[in-house]
Amino acid sequence: MDDFSPSDLKTILHSKRANIFYLEYCRVMQKDGRVLYLTEANKENLYFNIPIANTTVILLGNGTSITQAAMRMLAQAGVLVGFSGGGGTPLYMANNVEHAIEWMTPQSEYRPTEYLQGWVSFWFDAEKRLEAGKQIQTARIEYLTQVWQKDKDLKQNGFDITANTIKSALQTFSTRNQKATQNSELLLTEAQLTKTLYKYAANNTKLENFTRQHQGSTKQHTDKANDFLNHGNYLAYGLAATTLWVLGIPHGFAVMHGKTRRGALIFDIADLIKDALVLPWAFISAMENATEQEFRQQILQAFTDHKALDFMFEQVKQIALGENHEANE
Known part of the structure; x- marks a missing residue:
């Protein structure tokens, strides 16, 4: 020691x-x-x-x-x-x-303050918070497109970024995201896209009658998909919490989910990767009747393969400083 x-x-x-x-x-x-x-x-x-x-x-x-x-x-x-x-x-x-x-969280009085200062410099302005929310949602779609284009395993399981359903949904999302004038519109647009992706994933993996439930059992494959979505999302929340802690940004400075969740900035940042990685692998793993451990290993490997944590750091830094930033944490 x-x-x-x-x-x-x-x-x-x-x-x-x-x-x-x-x-x-x-x-x-x-x-x-x-x-x-x-x-x-x-x-x-x-x-x-x-x-x-x-x-x-x-x-x-x-x-x-x-x-x-x-x-x-x-x-x-x-x-x-x-x-x-x-x-x-x-x-x-x-x-x-x-x-x-x-x-x-480990206690440290010596973490850098530049990202916190950058974040609060816009956070108290509602219009700038809205723009930060739009930036997160835009990055979310860019990451999904990048991952689904690159990942051979997702392609083999039918997750095709060029499918008409996906192309139309992403285009609608991008248009509504840019035109949004208030936070509630961003949340509604996000919910509509996620609903479309759930339906696409369920049809693609032959999981009939899927309904999103935040509390599920593993008696049926559709319930397994819900369990895996919950599990994978909480791993994504762990990555988001790590990102914000390292950069010194308190979890309460949310730009989208702040009115509905305490510490909601974690949920905002986790959104960057959930649709691209957690959603498809939850349905694929349920279709294959994978165990919880097998799903966890798969999703953690996907986080590593597609540099999910790197991507979160990059996006949070850009929003905090208002520019591309390559500095070390």
């Missing part, structure tokens, strides 16, 4: 880190200067190393505990830690808890 300093543990930029961990039924601890998780199998204790310098998010699910020493090392490495329900997805309860996940 004495051989490392916080600066040593942050040598990999957050936008370049490869790992997101979801852990359950284990104990996370510090041992010999490393962060490990301990599981029990066949009356045997098994230790597994967590490469914290190359990790962005750790989600602790059912049956987990973590030591103070482990949290100290995770904080030094700038790893975002969250507690969640089973599978990393939210729990909806009768006591009005919005979702059963709580992010614990």
Whole structure:
């Protein structure tokens, strides 16, 4: 432990880190200067190393505990830690808890302030907030187009960016997005596009009678699609939360979802990648009757292949500074 300093543990930029961990039924601890998780199998204790310098998010699910020493090392490495329900997805309860996940961010008084200052310089102006929302939505479509054009696996599963349904939906979305004069119009346009994409994906993967539900079971394939959408979206929220924390922008400075969700800037930024990656793979995995672990591995690989975290950093920086910006986090 004495051989490392916080600066040593942050040598990999957050936008370049490869790992997101979801852990359950284990104990996370510090041992010999490393962060490990301990599981029990066949009356045997098994230790597994967590490469914290190359990790962005750790989600602790059912049956987990973590030591103070482990949290100290995770904080030094700038790893975002969250507690969640089973599978990393939210729990909806009768006591009005919005979702059963709580992010614990490492405390640092020395993060750069330029992105926060850039963000608040426009945030209090409603028209400029609207323009930032439009910029996010435009980038969202550009990313979807780029990913669907490039990804051979998506093409093989019928996700074709040149399909008439998709071309028409994207064109309508772009036109309405640019003409929007208030935030409610952006949200309505977003909802209409997502509904069209759900229908296209369900038809494409032969999942009949699909209805979007934010609480689902795995009894039917259509319910599996909902479960995978929920799971994948929360992984995207983890990437968004990491991006905003590293750049020092509070989650309350939303540009679209602020009136409906607390900490809603996470939802705004996650929108950049959800349709391009989470949506198609949720339906493909449901069609293939994949397990939750198989879906998680697939979607995390897709995040890496298409540099989702890099893309989030780039877009947030551009909005904050009002220009292309290549500076390190």
